[in-house]
Amino acid sequence: MNPGQLITLFDLPTGQEAIVSTAPVPTGGELAERELALRLFEIGFIDGERVRVVARGCPGGDPVAVRVGNTMFALRRFEAERVLVSPLCGVVA
Numbered sequence: 001m002n003p004g005q006l007i008t009l010f011d012l013p014t015g016q017e018a019i020v021s022t023a024p025v026p027t028g029g030e031l032a033e034r035e036l037a038l039r040l041f042e043i044g045f046i047d048g049e050r051v052r053v054v055a056r057g058c059p060g061g062d063p064v065a066v067r068v069g070n071t072m073f074a075l076r077r078f079e080a081e082r083v084l085v086s087p088l089c090g091v092v093a
Contacts, residue, residue, distance in 0.1 A: 005087065009045075010064060010080035012053045018085035020049045036082060044068040045083045 012018050045051070045068065054072065055065040062077040 006084050007087065008081045009051065009053070009066065009075070009083040009085050010061070010077055012051075012085055012087060014053050014056055016087055017050060017052045018087045020045050020047060020051060020083060021086045022047060022084045036079065040079065040083060043073060044071065050088075051083075051085060 006021050007018075009018075049068060052067045053064055054067050057063050060077075063074045064077070064080045066073050066075055066080070
């Protein structure tokens with residue numbers, strides 16, 4: 001994985017830090033999609049914010065425990081796939 005490459009938060013390896021590269025963007029025009037994008041924005045998934053995947057559920061890695069600033073959130077896969085991030089160099093364990 002190259003630094004600067006955009007991936008979804010769900011695809012970020014456990015322990016890896018990244019920077020949120022774009023505000024969460026809804027994939028469609030549905031009200032539920034817009035509300036999810038707004039919720040993710042309100043809890044801190046905004047441009048330039050540092051994030052780190054802390055843990056994953058089993059099986060399949062769902063949900064994902066994510067640290068945003070000093071706060072920890074559990075996101076479901078479909079939520080984590082709505083946030084694009086740019087991985088930073090090195091892994092922070």
